[in-house]
Amino acid sequence: VTTPGAPAPGVTAIEPPALPAGLDTPALVIDIGIVEANARRLGDQLRARGVALRPHTKTHKSVALARIQLAAGAAGITVGTLGEAEVMAAGGIDDIFVAYPVWAVGPKAARLAALHARTDLALSVGFDSVAGAERLAAAAGSSGRPVRVVLEIDPGNGRTGVAPARAGQFAGAARDLGLDVIGVFTHGGHAYRGADAIAGAAADEVSSLAVAADLLLAAGIEPQVVSAGSTPTALAAATGPVTEIRAGTYLLGDRIQVFLGASPPDGVAIAIAATVISTAVDGQVVIDAGAKTLTKDMPDYLIGFGSLPAYPDATIERVFDYHAVVRTPEGSRRPALGEVVTVIPNHCCVVVDLHDEFVATRAGEIVGRWPVDARGRSR
């Protein structure tokens, strides 16, 4: 499928996955052929650099898609919540890093203890405070094995993670609590500020991790895992002391990734099939994919809440729960009432989490309806 016409403002032309006919809409469609190509591409690129890939599965929340990543050589998976870890472990995946400073008290402590008690599961968990580490240590309970932990380092993203210069202090404190400190990790989320921020964010990850890893060594702790993570920084951060990349969005692609240059225009595996349900108001059409299908995720460098590759002049201007208003400039081609259109979402991770299942396709042919196994597992 080729995208005709010029791209909409701020959007590189995307070659979307082909839609099967006859879908009840709105529907989430994921092309497995494109998924496999994306899994292989980044896997091969990182293998050539001697760096492991531990994909973040919060993007797709699907055991089947995680298996495609493992089959393409991934070293294990990353998750963001214990709920995702529980689902992926139940699906038979045996090497899981919870890249999150889990605060393990009450029900969450019991859930972590249950996962930790599984001797068939290689589990590791993030931390960025001594108080958090104390609770992780307590969760090991009577297992006789320490919980494996990875210290989060802030590379300048300003979200979570300790300053690189303090890595030795925090890692040492965790070791002294009886935890098995296996390394350090960063999230280069500041790459999402725009395409010109990516190289700097990747360099920040590498230099922050280098400082932190050296300080672990100086504290007598071998940093087996030196892990950087984001799709935009995946290649540029796969260097120096870095042993592992935790990209997630690369598997499905989306409008943000193509805009940033982190997904190729033919690397978007995800689409929403939507129907034009109203043309009653002049100058626009209304489709049935609203905020409960596309979300309102819209970085300031993108125009609209998604794009219609077949109608590059159209803008998804407003979204209501079940409606999106698509503005079409005077004189431009517009979809007809009842037409099923392909919509590329801005941010795949939040969109997938709205759907219980997706239509799995290959080149427009349905190969199944696959569950979003960990949908809604946000804790």
Next chain:
Amino acid sequence: VTTPGAPAPGVTAIEPPALPAGLDTPALVIDIGIVEANARRLGDQLRARGVALRPHTKTHKSVALARIQLAAGAAGITVGTLGEAEVMAAGGIDDIFVAYPVWAVGPKAARLAALHARTDLALSVGFDSVAGAERLAAAAGSSGRPVRVVLEIDPGNGRTGVAPARAGQFAGAARDLGLDVIGVFTHGGHAYRGADAIAGAAADEVSSLAVAADLLLAAGIEPQVVSAGSTPTALAAATGPVTEIRAGTYLLGDRIQVFLGASPPDGVAIAIAATVISTAVDGQVVIDAGAKTLTKDMPDYLIGFGSLPAYPDATIERVFDYHAVVRTPEGSRRPALGEVVTVIPNHCCVVVDLHDEFVATRAGEIVGRWPVDARGRSR
């Protein structure tokens, strides 16, 4: 619970529902006592005006909460999708208006036909095009009964609905297709532009409906239903020819409704319980309710992706999938690492749709875990 201190910029102080202790977070909490008070308040106010209330249940997607509305005198319910209608009908609710221009082809036509075939269900469906009406008429199939339809009128919201002056033409065409045209409806969504837009939007609904209802009469069609709908316009639009109000958000309340003056500060029944999971970066704390819990819904008149009533100077500045960065000004009180905080979401409808269940409470005591029955039923 009283909110201490001054409200954050642009936010009226909200008196949030009390949280039970010991919740695994993030968790969606809904106080049933506040729900019941909200259901009674609007029900009583509309009853005093002689206008029916047909609440929009896309807000909560819960059969149990819909039953509270019906017990408080609601005349039936409104839904936005056939999926919601299927769930509510399966829950025993027998009077449902799908306030949406359903495009009934393929699987959707079959689903509509199945609902229409139920003689124990009073079902009506919106339309705003002749082509859409043709498909609704076809869906009646061999039932021997026409589908009951309501013509959507655009009151100046600019989303869906025909111009009021064309109501007679569209209603007549639908009748000639064999449909049972029972009235007209509007959505005064332009009330959400800000508090000073509400009175005008309500007046637009009333005047548009009056014109449309007269044109139906002139075409020989009795407008039994003259239905206006939005929480901000609910009271002001309950006048003149209007027979029915379709408010939804009034039941749960949220930050937008309080800002607009459409919910009282003690009328917010919904809260997210979240835990402070990181304080590693200066000047902020990070909680575990991110974009997959709160959404990124943020109208331009609100600051932040939700509010923390106990910390009125705090701003939820950035959200990631499972993190929210809460900025706390120098010198202000801030929540401690591990503290469970109450977060009021900006827009309740999209937040509820992310959760499979909610913690039902009364004054901070858990009374159950209730399912969000129609979660994810966006088609």
